[in-house]
Amino acid sequence: xxxxxVMMGGQGVGKGTFSNMLVDKYxxxxxxxxxxxxxxxxxxxxxxxxxxxxxxSDDMLFGLVADSIGDGDVILDGFPRxxxxxxxxxxxxxxxxxxxVIYLEISQELMIERINKRIREGxxxxxxxxxxxxxxxxxxxWDITVPAIDWLRTVSNIKFSVVHPTDSDVNRNFAMVVxxxxx
Ligand code: AMP
Numbered sequence: 001x002x003x004x005x006v007m008m009g010g011q012g013v014g015k016g017t018f019s020n021m022l023v024d025k026y027x028x029x030x031x032x033x034x035x036x037x038x039x040x041x042x043x044x045x046x047x048x049x050x051x052x053x054x055x056x057s058d059d060m061l062f063g064l065v066a067d068s069i070g071d072g073d074v075i076l077d078g079f080p081r082x083x084x085x086x087x088x089x090x091x092x093x094x095x096x097x098x099x100x101v102i103y104l105e106i107s108q109e110l111m112i113e114r115i116n117k118r119i120r121e122g123x124x125x126x127x128x129x130x131x132x133x134x135x136x137x138x139x140x141x142w143d144i145t146v147p148a149i150d151w152l153r154t155v156s157n158i159k160f161s162v163v164h165p166t167d168s169d170v171n172r173n174f175a176m177v178v179x180x181x182x183x
Contacts, residue, residue, distance in 0.1 A: 002072025003028065004097035005181065006080070006089070008149050009104030010141040011134070012114025014165050018104070018177045019077045025178070031068040033061065033078040038127075051126070053133030055140060058084055065089075072097045081140075086148040090155055099158035102180055103149050104165050108138060 005028065007015040019030045037056055040046035049056050065079055080086040093099065106114075112134075119128050127133050153160050161180035165173035 001096075001098040003074075004069065004072055004093055004099045005075045006099065006101045006152075007075060007077045007104065008080075008101060008145070008152075010106065010108070010111045010145075011137055012111045012118060013104040013106050014114075014170070014173060015077045015104060017170060018102075018165070018174055019075045021174050022075055022177070022181075027073075029068075029070075029074045031065070031074050031076050031079070033065065033076075035078075036064060036068070037061075038125075051130070051133065053127065053130070053136030053140070055081060055144070058082070058088070061085070062088060066092070069093065069097075080148055080152075081145045083144075083148045083151050086152050090152075090158065094155070094157050100181055101149075101152050101158060101160045102177060103152075103160070103162045104177075105162055106164065106166055108142070110166065111138065 005022065007019055009015055016032065019032070022028055023030050034050075037046050037050060040050075046056055046060060061079070065076070068074065069076070076089075080089050090099070115128055115134060118125070127137070152158070163173075163176045163180050165176065167173050
């Protein structure tokens with residue numbers, strides 16, 4: 001069965017970094033909803049929603065995500081972020097793919113530290129520079145995405161793993177991710 005790897009976790013936890021490392025190691029495709037949405041024109045509703053630090057509506061996303069999943073062996077990074085997105089994903093894909101959810105769990109303090117590092121090192125993300133938007137994204141993560149993660153823990157036909165990528169060495173953190181993906 002082809003794989004559908006779902007990277008979950010707050011900001012700055014390393015979803016993108018580990019996804020890229022998995023792409024290099026296994027050749028999976030990386031589907032990053034944030035990057036796809038950020039490429040929308042600056043005056044579009046999507047761009048305005050992102051700038052406010054709010055979530056884009058499901059209607060705008062589901063078609064995009066379904067097309068990106070295609071025939072599998074993909075890493076979903078940034079999706080799902082709500083219970084309705086998580087339910088949609090499981091209802092439509094859990095019987096077709098080997099679904100592996102990896103929850104990258106770190107504290108809010110470490111998330112803020114990592115976002116600040118990304119700003120200092122010039123990560124180039126406009127939505128990181130606005131402190132209010134960062135706060136809103138953090139609140140959305142705890143209030144809306146964590147319940148989706150907790151719901152995914154209860155789903156029986158997928159594999160759910162928790163990884164704590166708190167080491168300062170990215171390779172050691174990645175080794176834990178690889179470990180969690182083993183059968
Ligand atoms: P990210 O790069 O993953 O932090 O995503 C940047 C922005 O894109 C988020 O702050 C949201 O506005 C939007 N976005 C990305 N993924 C989703 C999603 N699964 N549901 C709703 N909005 C999303």
